[in-house]
Amino acid sequence: MKITRLFPLACVALLGLASCSKDSDSNGAETSKLEVRLTDAPGNFRSVVLDVRQVEVHLKEENDPDGWKMLTFTPQAINVLEYVNGKSALLVSEDFAPGDLKEIRLILGPDSYVIGRDGQRYDLKTPSGQTSGVKLKLNKATLRERETFQLLLDFDVAKSIVERGNWSPGNDKKERYLLKPVIRVVAQGLRAGIRGTVNPAAALPQILAIRSTILGPDTVSTSADASGAYQLGGLAAGTYRVEFFPSTTAPTGQAAYTNVVRTGVVVTNDNVTDLGTTALN
Structure with a gap:
């Protein structure tokens, strides 16, 4: 099954750090903890399901292909409309070596879709040129020993799902909507x-x-x-x-x-x- 990498980014904001994670560490190692969460700004749909296959962070300088690290994540379909009004889905929570993060990206599978207000399912098509993944740049994202750093991915449904201008009822449902993700990244302190x-x-x-x-x-x-x-x-x-x-x-x-x-x-x-x-x- 082909995996589609997602990604134009409209806005990225980065705030703050976090504080102590665990009060005791069974192996004594001085590690950090990294959390990645997904939340949503509502849109005019009954459901918006993202087929999330992989989450990665980049640890080296831009354009270094060896800098990407795959995070511990179970591939899953997530209805982002369930995570509004302060709710968020925890995608990643793992111990992590202290250091700088340069970018984060999501990788989607081919099975993302929406359920419209008419109750019909419409597959989300990603333009053929969007194959490198949603790369979200991080500014001064530094994980320190025995601290928790949380990245909140704020997915804007209304801006991210675009209806084709020439689509009309009776056309192929798979061709109605394009997925052009608009995601804001917020690093928030856990105190x-x-x-x-x-x-x-x-x-x-x-x-x-x-x-x-x-x-x-x-x-x-x-x-x-x-x-x-x-x-x-x-x-x-x-x-x-x-x-x-x-x-x-x-x-x-x-x-x-x-x-x-x-x-x-x-x-x-x-x-x-x-x-x-x-x-x-």
């Missing part, structure tokens, strides 16, 4: 977090904050210290499930330590959510 304490502190629990995404669970972990305090930083806004797993057993004669799950924990941008004290027995 939200969760903190609290556990009782008894002697349970020394491992703590997981888990957020559901289209890629599956996105998990950040830490451990409570000797005083029972913990904090998870560098979180994206969303609703989390926080799980506590004691790493020790209670002394003889005391109530056993138990695993605890707290659901519906809401995290908002630039704020730290305080869970207070969580009892583990």
